[in-house]
Amino acid sequence: MFNPHQTLEYKSLSDVISEVRDVFILDITQYCYYLPTHFTDILNPEPLGVYAPNRLKPVFSFENGQAYYTANAYKARQAPDIWNFETFIKSSSPIYSPQGKFLCQAPSLAPYFFQQKCSYNYAAMHVAFILIYEMFSHLHSQTYIGINLPMSALRLERYVKPEYLQAVLDERISHPGHATIAAEAYNFIGRDRYSNYRLKFENTTLIIEKGNDYRVVEYYRRLFDELESQGY
Amino acid sequence: MLSNIIGDSSMSWNHKVIEKPPAAIIVDFSEIIYRYTPQTSFKSYLFNRVVPLVNLMRVFGVKDIIESVLILDYDNPECRFAVWEVLEHKYWNTNMDFWDHTESVETLSIIVDLVVEEVDTHIRDTLTPHNLSSEYASYLFHQWVGAGAALLTHRYAETTL
Numbered sequence: 001m002f003n004p005h006q007t008l009e010y011k012s013l014s015d016v017i018s019e020v021r022d023v024f025i026l027d028i029t030q031y032c033y034y035l036p037t038h039f040t041d042i043l044n045p046e047p048l049g050v051y052a053p054n055r056l057k058p059v060f061s062f063e064n065g066q067a068y069y070t071a072n073a074y075k076a077r078q079a080p081d082i083w084n085f086e087t088f089i090k091s092s093s094p095i096y097s098p099q100g101k102f103l104c105q106a107p108s109l110a111p112y113f114f115q116q117k118c119s120y121n122y123a124a125m126h127v128a129f130i131l132i133y134e135m136f137s138h139l140h141s142q143t144y145i146g147i148n149l150p151m152s153a154l155r156l157e158r159y160v161k162p163e164y165l166q167a168v169l170d171e172r173i174s175h176p177g178h179a180t181i182a183a184e185a186y187n188f189i190g191r192d193r194y195s196n197y198r199l200k201f202e203n204t205t206l207i208i209e210k211g212n213d214y215r216v217v218e219y220y221r222r223l224f225d226e227l228e229s230q231g232y
Numbered sequence: 233m234l235s236n237i238i239g240d241s242s243m244s245w246n247h248k249v250i251e252k253p254p255a256a257i258i259v260d261f262s263e264i265i266y267r268y269t270p271q272t273s274f275k276s277y278l279f280n281r282v283v284p285l286v287n288l289m290r291v292f293g294v295k296d297i298i299e300s301v302l303i304l305d306y307d308n309p310e311c312r313f314a315v316w317e318v319l320e321h322k323y324w325n326t327n328m329d330f331w332d333h334t335e336s337v338e339t340l341s342i343i344v345d346l347v348v349e350e351v352d353t354h355i356r357d358t359l360t361p362h363n364l365s366s367e368y369a370s371y372l373f374h375q376w377v378g379a380g381a382a383l384l385t386h387r388y389a390e391t392t393l
Contacts, residue, residue: 014281014335017342144341146334150320151313198334211338221342224277 008223016220021195022210024188029204031177032124039124039176042164046122050088050107050114056125056203058118060088060095060103068103069096085116120204123159124175127168129201130154131178132185136208139193143214146198253367255389259358262380264350265294268343278339284329285336292319297347298382302373305387315344355384 010016049058060068060082067080070093082088082095089111095104107114133154136145147154160168167173188208189195196211211217266272270279270286279286300318304311323330330336356368371384 012280013277013342014339017338018335144338146337146341148331150324151316152320196338217342221277225275228275228277 008220010220013217013221013224016212016217017196019212020209021192021212022188024185024208024210026181026184026206026208027204028125028128028177028181028206029120031128031175031181032121035121035124035176039173040121042161042168042173043121043123043127044159044161046118048084050085051116051118052113053115054119054203056118056120056122059114067098069098070094071096074100085114089114125204126153126159127156127175128177128181129199129206130156130159131175132181132206133199135182135185136197136199139189139197140214143194144196144211146196148198148200148202253364253370253386256374256383256385257355257358257371258377258381258383259354260381261295261298261351261354264298264347264354265380267350268294268297268347278343282333282336282339284333285339288323288330288336288340292323294347295376295380297344298351299373301344301348301351302371302382302384305372306369 010019047058048062050060050062052059062084065083068082068088069078069080070082070091072093073079073081074096080098082091088095089107092106092108094102094106097103129149133145133147139145152158156168157165164173185208188210192210192213194213194215196214196217198209198211200207200209267275268278270289273279296318297315300315301311303314303318310317352368355371356365359365359368367386370387372387374383374385377383
């Protein structure tokens with residue numbers, strides 16, 4: 001019996017969506033070292049928290065009043081007793097989240113695993129990522145640009161002081177590495193301006209995956225729709 | 233107040249030309265909800281091999297998508313991200329398998345685009361008999377009326393419903 005699915009290059013829509021045609025890997029750190037003070041002065045400090053060496057994101061965040069429990073406080077149903085770096089690093093007891101999830105075993109036994117400041121310029125790294133995302137999202141209105149961060153992480157106001165926000169938006173102040181990153185990204189894009197892209201920001205590494213052309217995805221979607229409506 | 237509300241074109245209303253856009257309209261979206269809900273959809277190709285998306289849509293269904301796309305008007309540059317903002321706000325920490333599953337996220341993006349297209353068409357179809365089709369982008373979500381119809385209010389409406 002004739003089955004049109006057997007003649008198609010892709011067996012399902014998710015095959016079309018998930019196909020990766022090219023990958024570009026870029027370490028953003030190299031563009032965020034030795035930044036001029038006129039740029040670093042406009043940036044917000046990193047979020048309050050506990051950082052691990054060579055990690056961009058805090059392993060424990062104290063933003064927005066987030067606090068944690070030592071085992072004793074949690075069992076006794078007391079108020080959270082880990083609310084800043086000092087209380088964390090002095091703790092010789094296991095640490096639990098407000099939901100009761102075990103997070104860490106006695107930080108005071110291995111204090112060199114934790115630090116108060118981020119190893120990198122947290123805000124500059126994120127501003128660089130936002131600039132790259134903006135660049136990709138303006139390639140074409142119909143293409144899909146996926147990211148592995150929440151949309152709230154793309155808000156410049158989280159990383160730039162309010163009085164300088166407009167200057168950054170107007171590009172009167174720009175990220176020192178922006179031109180180089182943009183040149184490398186455009187070199188990767190080449191003629192594929194209609195392709196879908198996925199930007200993955202893993203620690204300090206940016207992984208850009210080039211997917212199928214959005215017209216190819218739409219073509220196959222309509223084809224699968226048509227086949228399904230015909231009962232195949 | 234009833235004169236300020238017009239209904240779905242499928243309902244038996246007398247189609248008269250209205251000069252001033254009504255403060256509210258009722259649009260029946262049940263067809264769209266039925267078509268894109270994984271459990272009732274006949275478009276099964278959309279939901280093949282995207283289990284995290286099917287699981288997510290049990291709690292964030294087509295009704296939530298419609299509500300989210302009609303939160304902001306088209307003039308607001310943030311409107312294209314409204315669905316994702318709502319979704320992240322509610323489920324960023326609780327549905328991690330969805331966010332890590334590329335096919336699911338991109339399929340949801342396709343579903344959102346299709347739903348937006350059909351919602352636009354439905355609103356336009358409701359307004360066309362009244363010569364108000366140019367106002368289709370001006371109506372924002374107010375509340376659900378029954379199973380699949382929604383009451384939408386004009387963004388400049390001064391009437392308090």
